[in-house]
Amino acid sequence: MRIVDHDHRTMRIALEAAQAAAERGETPVGAVVLDPASGEIIAVGSNGPIGSRDPTAHAEIVAMREAARKLGNYRLTGLTLVVTLEPCAMCAGAISHARIGRLVFGAEDPKGGAVVHGPRFFEQPTCHSRPAVTGGVLADESSALLKGFFQARRQR
Numbered sequence: 258m259r260i261v262d263h264d265h266r267t268m269r270i271a272l273e274a275a276q277a278a279a280e281r282g283e284t285p286v287g288a289v290v291l292d293p294a295s296g297e298i299i300a301v302g303s304n305g306p307i308g309s310r311d312p313t314a315h316a317e318i319v320a321m322r323e324a325a326r327k328l329g330n331y332r333l334t335g336l337t338l339v340v341t342l343e344p345c346a347m348c349a350g351a352i353s354h355a356r357i358g359r360l361v362f363g364a365e366d367p368k369g370g371a372v373v374h375g376p377r378f379f380e381q382p383t384c385h386s387r388p389a390v391t392g393g394v395l396a397d398e399s400s401a402l403l404k405g406f407f408q409a410r411r412q413r
Contacts, residue, residue: 264361267291267339268395270301271363274316275341275402278303285402288316288340290324290333293359299336300324316340317348321355332356341399343370343392349378353386360388363399 267289274287283304290300302319306312317340325331335358343366344352352360362372371378372390379387 263291263293263296263337264339264391264394267298267337268341268361268363268399270298271316271339271341272395272398272402274301274303275399278305278316279402279406281305281308283307285406286316286340286342288320288338290320290357291337291339293335293337299327313347315345315348316342317344318351321351321357325355334358337361338388339394341395342366342403343372343374345369346371346376346378349376352388353379353384356386357388359391361391361394363392363394364396364403365392 271287271289275285278287279285286304288302289298291298300320300323302316302323304316305314305319317338321333324333332355334356337359338352338357339361341363343362349371365373367374373392378384
């Protein structure tokens, strides 16, 4: 299976997690931690700051916490994180500290993103560990989910 196939398949799982977040009233962002060597899904997370009353409960953090718990190690060296939206600065910092090997994201986030927008976290000289980054995977689907969610909220 080619990387692109893995990326699309895994992003679809992240999109399902994002939809689940939307159904709970959370911003629809989903994330998956994947072992690229075996193709095994280690953890899936979705946004949950509102329900958990935890400002750090972004999908990326939720998925990485679960992966670290399952693996018994806070270092997620060489694993792939697939997320529906470009990570923010907090999540980019956590990705770096966890030593994620590869980051795949869907929609860009010009306002809150920190990978290709804003501080461009992984390009900073103070960044400890830099994952390989692939953006734009199923970006239209990710973007449509977010736009639909916020459009519906404005109509209430």
